[in-house]
Amino acid sequence: MSTVVLLTLTGLGLAALYFLVASGLALVFGLADVLNFAHGLFLSVGAYGTWWASGNLPGAGASGWGFVLAVIFGVVCGTVVAALVELVLIRPLYSRTIEQVLVTVGLSLAGVALLQASWGADPRTYPRPQWTQELTEVAGARVPNDRFLLIGAAVIVLAGLLAFLKFTRIGLVIRAGVEDRSMVTALGIDVRRAFTLVFAIGGAAAALAGALGGVYAGSISPTGGSSLLIFGFIVVVIGGMGSVVGAAYAAVAVGLLQQFVNYTSPGLGDICVVALLAIVLLIRPQGITGKVATS
């Protein structure tokens, strides 16, 4: 029983990371039709921003409010980079899918190279508050606290995103734009102004995934964003393009499946995730919730 609880909570922690990456990807693709391969860069910027701030930013540190400040700094960096990427590189390329893919793939490669040039290719030890390394007993299982940190952060982001989509004017525009962007413009709305915001929100969530993923893994490396991005894409496709709720369901399914299969058959978890993706694409190609930004 305790093993099941530990695997479940660890799987949910992993799911939380996947959700933080996938929620922004889902909204960006759903609204702007941009397949953003540079999304992993926002995650890496968040991770490295937090790591750098904990050692260099006055008031920031590896524990307590200092760590919170470092995470905020990392998230702000990821948000700013995401908004700049949309404004400078993506905006001139809307409706030009191939060029978008080339630019975002190129940017992700350049981002990794830049991080390697700045701080080296080797993993860097990540600042982790002491309490995240301690264990909490749940139904007989001794669970590391960082799992609860990840799950809590993902739940807050999910609730915040749903409230934003449901109760704000711009959220309404985003939900409508995910369904039919040209009809939104035919109502007199400049939908492109929402694109930058969606990129910024996605960048913030990915940067938070980077900052908290470092706590989970204990170290960060320049290629960390790219490897998590693959699972982010899988979660988006399973959940349904444009759906935040779908991304949450899919992230939980992928995280738990990967964790349980890897426990029983080490290394098979990733293969099972790909198999799940194939099954969903065959049975329900539009994903769990289809192309609607449900709230």
Added chain:
Amino acid sequence: MTAILDISDLSVKVGGSHILQGVTFSVQPQGVTALLGRNGVGKTTTLKAVLGLMPRAAEITGRVGYAGASITRQPTFRLVRQGLGYVPEDRGVFAGLTVAENLRLAERAGSTPDYDTVHGLFPELRKRARQRAGTLSGGQQQMLAIGRVLLNPNRLLLIDEPTKGLAPKVVTEVAAALEAVAAVVPMLLVEQNLAVVRRMARHAVVIANGRVAYTGGASDLLDYTEKTKALLGVGKGEH
């Protein structure tokens, strides 16, 4: 009388298909102008080209004037804010949003939304405010699509096949509402139901083979069976 919409030598080419080939006509600032033609001649393309809603791959040439100024290549949202209201052929309601949210989306900063007119014409929309638009009947969706446009002041309405696929009773209801609207706002109406055209339209423009084949009075066109049959493919008894 100065035209509210002036389309001059409009050509649209998508891929290898030359859909419109130098279309020229104007819409008068009063009453309904019907845009007619057989299926696939480019009526919807004309409306979309005016509004800048054609895909990026489309090659568009010609000039579109609106209220005396050129609006060629202006972004759609700006044209709509200038009073060009549009109801598309597929109604364009957002299925995942409620009726109230669909209407709220159309509200515009700096202008008071005219819910009295919308709910006066379509009381059903008030009753179904919390219902998801995707679960409405075709007629109710059409009412929502028209109501959404009427929330804001318009100088010209472009309405594409508003009675398509509707039950006869609903056609009458929608046509009556449009007639009431047309008394206040001029309208360019794409419509296949010639009974509705006869009831509403003062002027008619017929497109055939990508060009304008007729401009003039709507009743002049519809009263001549041979002309109607030649241009629209239907006889008098069939409409």
